[in-house]
Amino acid sequence: MSGANASPIGRSHQEMTPVTFQVWRGSRGEGQFAKYTTEISEGMVVLDAIHKIQAEQANDLGVRWNCKAGKCGSCSAEINGMPRLMCMTRMNELPAGKPVIIEPMKSFPHIRDLVTDVSWNFEVKKKIKKFKPRPPDNPDGSWRVFQEDVDRVQEFRKCIECFLCQDVCHVLREHQLHKEFIGPRFFVYAAALEMHPLDIENRVEELAKAKGIGYCNITKCCTAVCPENIKITDNAIIPLKERVVDELYNPIRRLFRIFKSKEG
Numbered sequence: 653m654s655g656a657n658a659s660p661i662g663r664s665h666q667e668m669t670p671v672t673f674q675v676w677r678g679s680r681g682e683g684q685f686a687k688y689t690t691e692i693s694e695g696m697v698v699l700d701a702i703h704k705i706q707a708e709q710a711n712d713l714g715v716r717w718n719c720k721a722g723k724c725g726s727c728s729a730e731i732n733g734m735p736r737l738m739c740m741t742r743m744n745e746l747p748a749g750k751p752v753i754i755e756p757m758k759s760f761p762h763i764r765d766l767v768t769d770v771s772w773n774f775e776v777k778k779k780i781k782k783f784k785p786r787p788p789d790n791p792d793g794s795w796r797v798f799q800e801d802v803d804r805v806q807e808f809r810k811c812i813e814c815f816l817c818q819d820v821c822h823v824l825r826e827h828q829l830h831k832e833f834i835g836p837r838f839f840v841y842a843a844a845l846e847m848h849p850l851d852i853e854n855r856v857e858e859l860a861k862a863k864g865i866g867y868c869n870i871t872k873c874c875t876a877v878c879p880e881n882i883k884i885t886d887n888a889i890i891p892l893k894e895r896v897v898d899e900l901y902n903p904i905r906r907l908f909r910i911f912k913s914k915e916g
Contacts, residue, residue: 667693667694668691668692668693669691669692669693670689670690670691670692671689671690671691671692671701671743671752672687672688672689672751672752673687673688673689673690673701673702673705673751673752673753673754674686674687674751674752674753674754675688675702675705675710675713675754675765675766676754676755676756676765676766677710677713677765678762678764678765679762679763679764679765680761680762680763680764681761681762683765685753686710687751688705688709688710690704690705690708690709691704692704692743694744695742696742696743697738697739697740697741697742697743698731698736698738698739698741698742698743698746698752698754699715699717699720699727699738699739699741700743701743701752702715702738702754702766703715713765713766714763714764714765714766714767715727715738715765715766715767716766716767717738717739719739720739721739722737722739722740722812722879723812724812725737725812725813725814725815726814727739728757728814728815728816728819729754729755729756729757729766730753730754730755730756730757730758730819731746731752731753731754732746732747732752732753733753734877735757735816735819735820735877736816736877736879737814737816737879738754740879754766756768757770757815757816757819758819758825759815759818759819759820759821759824759825760772760815760818760819770815772830773813773815773818773835773837773838776834776835776838777838777841779862780834780838780841780842780845780855780863781845781853781855781858782845782853783845783848783850783851783853784851784852784853785850785851785852786850786851786852795849795850797849797850798849801847801849802849804847805843805844805847805848807882807883807887808840808841808843808844808882808887808888809844810880810882811837811840811841811880811882812879812880813837814879815837816877816878816879817835817836817837817840817874817875817877817878817884818835818836818837818874819877820873820874820876820877821835821836821868821873821874822871822873823835823864823867823868829864829867832864832867833863833864833867833868834863834864836868836874836884836885836888836889838863839859839863839865839868839884839888839889839892840882840884840888842855842859842863842888842892843887843888843889843891843892844888846892846895847891856895856896856899856900857899857900859892859895859896860896860900865889865892865893865896866893866896868889868893870885870889870890870893871885872884872885872886
C-alpha cells in the first residue's frame with residue numbers, strides 16, 4: 653500500500669466520545685448513584701461501557717451478564733428508567749450529551765450494584781401445572797395435529813427469561829403482589845401450555861385464583877419491553893383471560909358444571 657493518505661496496516665481510527673454514566677452502587681436495597689465518565693466509540697452497547705468502567709475505574713462493580721448477544725437475558729437493568737437488556741441497547745440510541753442512568757431492576761430484591769435476586773421467578777415456574785399430553789392418535793404412538801396449532805405456540809418459545817416484562821409490570825413493580833400474581837412472563841409460559849395442541853391439563857381455575865390473572869389490566873407495558881417482540885398481552889394474556897371468563901363465569905357453562913356434579 654502506498655500514497656500519502658494510506659493508513660498503517662492493522663491500525664484503526666475510531667472517534668472516541670466521552671459519556672457520563674450514573675450507575676447505582678450499593679447492596680441490599682441501599683446505596684446511591686456513582687458518577688463515571690468513560691469514552692465510547694461507534695457500535696458500543698451499554699454493556700460494553702459498563703465493562704469499560706468496571707475494568708478502568710470500578711473493579712468491584714457488580715453486574716450480571718453472559719452471552720452478550722441478547723439471548724440469555726442475564727444483563728437486564730433499567731437504562732434511563734426503562735427496563736432493557738444492556739447488551740442490546742446501543743449507545744447511539746440514547747440521548748446525546750446527557751448522563752446515562754443505569755439502575756438494577758426494581759421488581760426484585762436487590763443484591764449488589766446492578767444485580768438483583770430473580771430466583772422468585774423460578775419458584776413460580778415450578779408451581780405451574782406441567783405439560784400433560786392426550787393419548788396418542790396412532791398405533792405407533794404419534795399424534796395428528798394441525799400446523800396452525802403448532803405455529804400458534806412457537807412465538808412463546810422465544811422467551812429468554814430476561815424478566816424485563818416482570819420488572820415493568822405495575823402489579824409486581826409498584827404493588828409488590830408477588831404472592832398473588834405470577835406476572836406476564838408466566839402467563840406466556842401458561843399460554844404455551846394451554847394452547848398446545850396436545851395438552852389436556854386444565855389450568856384455568858388456577859390462573860384465576862392462585863395465579864392472579866385478574867390483576868392484569870392489559871396496559872401492554874410488558875409487550876413494549878420484550879426484546880424478543882413477543883406480543884405478550886394480545887397473544888397470551890388476553891386469550892387466557894377469555895378462557896377464564898368463558899370457563900368460570902359463562903352462565904351456561906356454570907349450569908353445565910352444576911348438573912354434571914350432581915350426576916356424579
